[in-house]
Amino acid sequence: MATTTLIPTSPEALNELFGRGQQLAFEKGQGDLTIARLASPHAEATVSIYAGHVLSYVPTGQPPVLWVSEQAIYAEGKAIRGGVPVIWPWFGPHASNPDKPSHGFARKQYWEVHATRLITNQIPQLRLTLQDDALSYSLWPHCFRLELVITLSDVLDIDLEIVNTGKGPFDCGGALHTYFTVSQIENVTIHGLKCRPYIDQLDNHQTKYQQTPITFNAETDNIYFNTKDTCRLVDRGFGRTVIVEKRGSSSTVVWNPWIDKAQRMADFGDEEYKTMLCIETANAGPDVITLNPGGEHRLGTTLGVINSIS
Numbered sequence: 001m002a003t004t005t006l007i008p009t010s011p012e013a014l015n016e017l018f019g020r021g022q023q024l025a026f027e028k029g030q031g032d033l034t035i036a037r038l039a040s041p042h043a044e045a046t047v048s049i050y051a052g053h054v055l056s057y058v059p060t061g062q063p064p065v066l067w068v069s070e071q072a073i074y075a076e077g078k079a080i081r082g083g084v085p086v087i088w089p090w091f092g093p094h095a096s097n098p099d100k101p102s103h104g105f106a107r108k109q110y111w112e113v114h115a116t117r118l119i120t121n122q123i124p125q126l127r128l129t130l131q132d133d134a135l136s137y138s139l140w141p142h143c144f145r146l147e148l149v150i151t152l153s154d155v156l157d158i159d160l161e162i163v164n165t166g167k168g169p170f171d172c173g174g175a176l177h178t179y180f181t182v183s184q185i186e187n188v189t190i191h192g193l194k195c196r197p198y199i200d201q202l203d204n205h206q207t208k209y210q211q212t213p214i215t216f217n218a219e220t221d222n223i224y225f226n227t228k229d230t231c232r233l234v235d236r237g238f239g240r241t242v243i244v245e246k247r248g249s250s251s252t253v254v255w256n257p258w259i260d261k262a263q264r265m266a267d268f269g270d271e272e273y274k275t276m277l278c279i280e281t282a283n284a285g286p287d288v289i290t291l292n293p294g295g296e297h298r299l300g301t302t303l304g305v306i307n308s309i310s
């Protein structure tokens with residue numbers, strides 16, 4: 001007899017099975033999508049089960065760390081504009097087939113709640129999983145299992161665990177494509193990538209070298225490669241520094257669409273480029289991960305805030 005395992009998706013069923021009191025509960029969010037709300041003594045965060053997508057991270061007493069567009073679309077088959085989209089199994093346009101979705105398919109699929117736990121009695125952890133199916137196989141003919149592990153303490157840890165469950169090796173890229181709220185784009189400087197090589201996506205993909213800390217006065221789309229560096233987003237307007245640590249990542253992508261590109265994106269307000277930027281924990285450009293059958297890789301980032309701009 002065929003049996004089907006009913007996968008709980010309603011907040012009520014998920015709270016019954018996976019709720020963890022005030023520290024981790026499920027509810028309906030925008031677009032009627034089911035979200036998990038995580039709370040620690042130091043911060044709150046929300047995560048959409050659809051797309052395995054961290055939507056918000058707000059340390060107590062701080063402006064939000066993550067940014068989401070007012071024009072974001074919360075619907076199946078769409079990528080949510082903001083937060084931390086999971087970019088996998090390739091970064092950017094598909095290498096050979098422009099009909100395949102840019103930035104892969106993981107950010108447009110329903111993930112499943114796999115487990116929740118309290119690391120201590122006040123630090124919640126949520127584990128979401130995504131596995132190959134007919135759709136993914138039609139786009140990328142490999143078997144895999146992804147597990148996204150989100151842990152909220154006084155910092156936000158996000159780890160994407162990638163497993164090759166197939167019979168042959170595969171190469172993959174990817175990113176935790178993190179969108180940050182800033183006070184004003186003119187007020188911020190990114191430290192940590194000085195003297196690193198990068199591909200300038202806006203200048204014929206030429207390789208250049210970052211000579212100074214990064215500031216913004218135009219569209220910026222740089223893939224820094226061969227870098228394990230921690231970045232510091234210094235925001236003189238908010239009087240804070242956001243620390244962006246990473247692991248299992250050899251690339252960091254820095255992006256701001258500026259005026260023209262912002263106006264071309266339907267899910268991005270024309271003026272919103274002034275209060276956001278992306279620092280993405282990635283494996284992109286020449287940085288590729290090769291996994292043999294049974295092989296595993298963890299791509300992770302840790303976000304934290306300090307009330308200093310020194």
Ligand code: TA6
Binds near residue numbers: 221253
């Ligand atoms: O991470 C930078 C980038 O590759 C930009 O080129 C821009 O396309 C951005 O990602 C957003 O891509 P999306 O497919 O989400 O619109």
